[in-house]
Amino acid sequence: MKKNSTLKSESKSLVGVLTGDITNSQSFGNGDFDNILAALREQLSNYATRYSGDFDVYRGDAFQLVVRQPQHCMQIAIRLRLALKAYSPSVDVRISVAVGEAQFRPSEVKTGTGEAFVLSGRGLDSIKPHYIAFYSSDKTLENQTQLLTRFADAHISGLTQTQSQTLLAYIEAEDKSHESVADILDKNRSNVSRILNASNYKLVAEYLRYMEQELVLWQQEYEQVGTDKFNKEG
Template identity: 75%
Template sequence: MLGVLTGDISNSQTFSNDELNHILDALKIQLSKYASQYGGNFDIYRGDAFQLAVTQPQHCMQIAIGIRLALKALPLSADVRVSAAIGEAQFRQQEVKIGTGEAFVLSGRGLDTIKPQYIAFSCQNEQLENKTKLLTRFADAHISGLTQIQSQTVLAYLEASDKSHENIATILNKNRSNVSRILNASNYKLVAEYLSYMEEEIASWQQSSDAEK
């Protein structure tokens, strides 16, 4: 059972070559981080598209939102569309884009139909997909409304092991009260609660699916 995320940089043709290279560098940093953290690998192809496969699919929405926040945190007003899917699949290291299986099919199909949203979730279990579809659309709309500074601060909070506002302020080299103000204005707890809910729902379905085999 894998989590597969397929995505591309939104409106990539509007950026200069230098700007696009800067965006791609930030994207590669996030993809490398998540591939290492959640047991997977990734490919970047066609200049602005990517695919990441991980062996811990319960974290796929944290990855999707993390990638969006990282690009929205850039001073270039960059964004990315990401279609996440979980299911049975196989891939070879360093050849993710030619992986096979249900998760790859669902993820690619989801990206084809994702507009006007920026984040989508698909699953071979129709009940789980339907149960989480509306919540994901709300989360997507909320992330779309975050500013550059809010995106940077929420991402730092989500990725920190010590989530105290003092620690986030230290990471970002900002005043603690300012960080608290930005986080509260960003409704960061709702984002964290959505991600916890998705992680629990996916893990629960995965356990029940494994038990049936």
């Protein structure tokens, strides 16, 4: 299902690919599941527009998003997961994130080819019991970020619906003062501070900054040395 046509047909470049599915989707009634799918599509559309990408939703509860700004892909994954955990009814998703070269048609994202698509798809097949995983055609990058991502994943898994909502508001806010976040949520500032502290918001923000910095360096190195580095086995 095409939502953005800014990407050139059959273009090949460095991208971030997020392949995921809704967990326990069969446990929801038709009305709730339709609302969850609408919320998922809205989130995917927002990120596709913001980060020069496109997406598909298929097989009822599966989705794939590709973005031309791969440095933001982990931020997208965390935000997407928090948004759905904060949604009512609350639902979780598994997301396999991969960065690398790819080639695809914007109108048929799920038929894309290239290492980013292969890694992301295979990653989702083997992701359990985790909910978020990161893969790269650069095995050095993958290895040095894998453990941190597992810690971040486990932390997000333990957040409540309210914590997810509050943490997401903090991550998305331009003004990250607790007072500003409280205004966004129409909540008491001291209550928001308590929820953010219980959510270890600073550690989550540091993880996202770290991942973005590492991916920016990866892109810069790619541009300097070409594709040979990304085809070697670690």
